[in-house]
Amino acid sequence: MFRICLLALLALIVTGSSIAAKTTIEWWQFWTDQSVKPTIRAIVDDFEKANPDIKVKLTDLTWANGHEKIVIALASGAGPDVLELGSDWIAQFAATGHLRDLSEHLSLDSNQYQGHGMSTYEGRLYAKPWILGTRVMFANRDLLTRAGHDPEFAPATLDQFKEAAFKITALDKDIYGWGSNTAEKHRLYKKYLPFFWSEGAQIFTDDKRYCVLSSDKAIKALTLYKELHDSCGYVANQRGIEDAFLDGKIGFIISGDWLLKRIELEQRDINLVSTLFPGLRFPGRSFQGGEFLAVNAASDQAEAAVKLIDFITSPEAQVRFCRANRSANPSSKQAQQDDYFQSNLHLQTFIKQMSMVKHPPVDPDWVYIETAIEDAVEEALFGSGLPAEALRQARHKIAALKQK
Template sequence: MRCRFHLIVLTAALLATAACGREPQSGAPPEQAGEISQGKATGEITVWAMGGEGENLGKLAAGFERENPEAKVKVTPVPWDGAHNKIANAIAAGQTPDISLIGTTWMGEFAKTGALRTTPSAFDRNAFFPGLWSTTEIGGKSYGVPWYADTRAFFYRKDMAERANVKPPTTWDELKSFTQALQEKGGAQHGIYLQAVGTGGWQTFMPFGWQAGGNLVDDTGKFTLDTPQMRRALEYYTSFHKAGLSANDRALPGQIEADFVSGKIGSFISGSYHRSLLTKQGGAEFESKYDVVELPKGDSAAGFAGGGNLVVFKGAKNADGAWKFVQYLSRPQVQAEWFAIQADPPAVQAAWQDPKLSGDEKLQVFARQLKVAKAPPAIPTWEQVAAAIDGGLEQAAKGSPAADVLKTMQATATSIGTGN
C-alpha cells in the first residue's frame, strides 16, 4: 500500500472487541521472547498481501522455499479496497494469518488492538530509511518491518523548461518562478498541479509544512496544526492555486498523467510509481521529455515517507517461520529482486546500490528524497485527522484565510484525539 488509497477506520465497537486481546494460538512462541530461532524455517507460513504485491509475492517466496525446503509460504491476495476491514475482522475473530502487509498509516490503529507482535531485535533499524522505520514505532516499540517505500519527488517537463530557459528549482522561491515560467513561456496551461481536493492531499502538502519547521504533533503528543510555521506553509502552498498556477479542482483518475503528457500541466509532485503511468500514457519516447528532481527546499529539506510494512500477528501459528520470511524479504539483494518484479522501491538503504537500481538516475532521486522523508504520527485516529487536513486544504485553496483554516484543523484534530 502506498498511502494513496481510500481507507476505512475501525468502528468503536470493533476496536473495543479487538482491544480485549487474546492468547496466542496453540504452538505460537511467547510474544515477549522477541527473538528468532537459529536454523531453517519449517512449516506453513500464511501471508496476506494486497494488490500487485499479493499477485506477485509468490514469485519471490520460491527463493525462500528453496533455502528452507521444509517451509511453505502460502500467499493470499487481498484487494486493497477491502483489506482494512478484512484485517480488522480477522483480528476481532482471532483468525489472522501469520503475516500481513499493512499500509504505514494503519500501523497505529492496528497496534492499538494489541494484535501485533513487537519486532525482534534481530532487525537492524539502521538498515532502513529512518522515516520508514518510524512508521513501525508506536509508544517507543516497533511492531513491524518496512517492506517497500513510497516518497514523493518533483516531476517536470524538461522540454518546456528548456523552452522557457529555466533550470529545475531547488528552493521555494525558485519553484514559484519556475512554474510561472512554464506557464508563461513554456506553453503549459498550469505551471504545476498541487492537489487541493480529495483524499490524500495532505501527503503532498505536509512536506511543505515540515520544510517550514512545522510538525503535526509536539513532544507531548498534542496536535500542532495551528502554528506560524504551518501557516507559512499553507499560505505558500495555496498561493499557487490563488495565482492560477495550479488548478484547484479534483483530478479524475488518469488525468494528471494525461495532462502532463499533453502539456496542459508543466509539473507535479508524486511517487516513483508515476513513471510507469507516464510511459503507458505517453509511450517510451516520452521518457526523454520529462525529468525528476528532489523537492525544492524551504528552511530545510523534507519529504513524505510511506509505503507498506510487514507485521506478524500475536495469533500467528508459525511466528518463527514468519519472522524468518520477513528477514528474507529484508535482504538487500531480495529487495532489489522484488523491485525488478513489482517496481516497489526498497525500504532497505543498501538495496539502492544494486545494479538494478543504481544506474537509474530518475529512480535515485527518490532514494535521496527518502533520506529526509518524514511520516505522520502512528496514531489510531490518523485517517480521521488526515481527512480534516484534506478538507482544510480544499478550503484554503479556494480562498479561505489560512489562519482560519488552521484554527479549524487544530480544533477538529484535538476533538478527534490521538486514540492513545
C-alpha cells in the first residue's frame, strides 16, 4: 500500500499524461540482427496493410538486457501490448497476473501449433508459441570415419555415443570427442537436461509435489555427463565449442539451428552429421524452449494485440521469418511442412527432434530452480562435489523454496 501511496503522491506533484492513439499497439521483440529485422518490419507492414485501423509500434530489445526491461515495465504497470517472451519467463509473469489469459482464443487452433505445453500455467494458456528452439546432436563425419565407424553411423544410444566420443578423443592430442560447456549461465543446464531426461529422470514427480532431482537416474546422467566432460571434453563457452567444432577439432556437440546459419553465412566447410539426441533406446529426449507472444494484462488493446499475434504466428509469416533467420523450429505444424524445411536434411533433423523433446516445468520459480540445477552441474564439473551430493544439495534448495 505504501508503495502505491508514494506513487500517488508523486503523481500529484507532477501531473502528466501519456497520450496514446486509440489504434496504436506496441510490440516488444528481440530480433535486432540485420539479417532478420527487415523481415520482422516487413511482416508488421503487411499486418498494418491488412488492418488499416491498427498501427504497430515496433520496439527492439537486446538479448542481454531485454528481460530486465520487461520486468521493470510490467512491475510498474506499464509495458507494451504485445510481448515476445522466452518460454522460461511465461510462468513468472502469468502467476503474478501480468499476462492476459488467452485460453479462449488460443484453444481454437491449438492443435495446429506445437509448444502449448510451455505456455500453459495452471491449466490456462497465456502465450502463443512462435519460433521454438530445440537442440540436436551434431557430429563431424570425418572424425567418425577416422575413428573407424562406417559412413552411415550415428549413435542411437547414450552408450554408443559415449563409446564413439572416447574413440575420437583417442585419435589425437588435439582432437576431442565432445564439446563440453563451461559454467555458462542459462546454457549449461540446457546441455545437462537432455542427458537427464534421456535417462528417464525428472525434476518433479508427476503430481509436481516433490522434487526428485537427485534420483538414481539423475545421478547416472550427471555421472555420464561428468565422465564425458573430464575424459573427452573440449571445455569452452558455447561460442568457443562451436568454433573448435567447425575447425574440425571436436567429434560431437549439442547445438541449435543457429549453427546451421553460421555454417551457411560463414561458408564453413565441414562434413556435418545431424542426428536426434540418443537415449537409453533411440531416440532420447532433447531440450525444448522457444519464443512466445503474449498480451500484457494491462493492455487496453487486447483485441488488436491478439490479431497481431495471430498474424505473426500464421504459417506464412513463420516460414518467412524462418527463411530469413534460418530458423528450424516454427511452431506452426503447417509451416513445418513447407518446402524450405523439407529440402534440407539438417532442418529435417530439427523438425523430427521437435516431437522428441521435453521442456522445463512451467513454474514461476523456474529461474531459481534452474540456478540450483546449474550450480549442481557446475559443482560436479568444476568443483570438488560428487554428482550425487551436488544434486542432493540442489534438491534441498528447491524443496526448501517449494515449502515456503
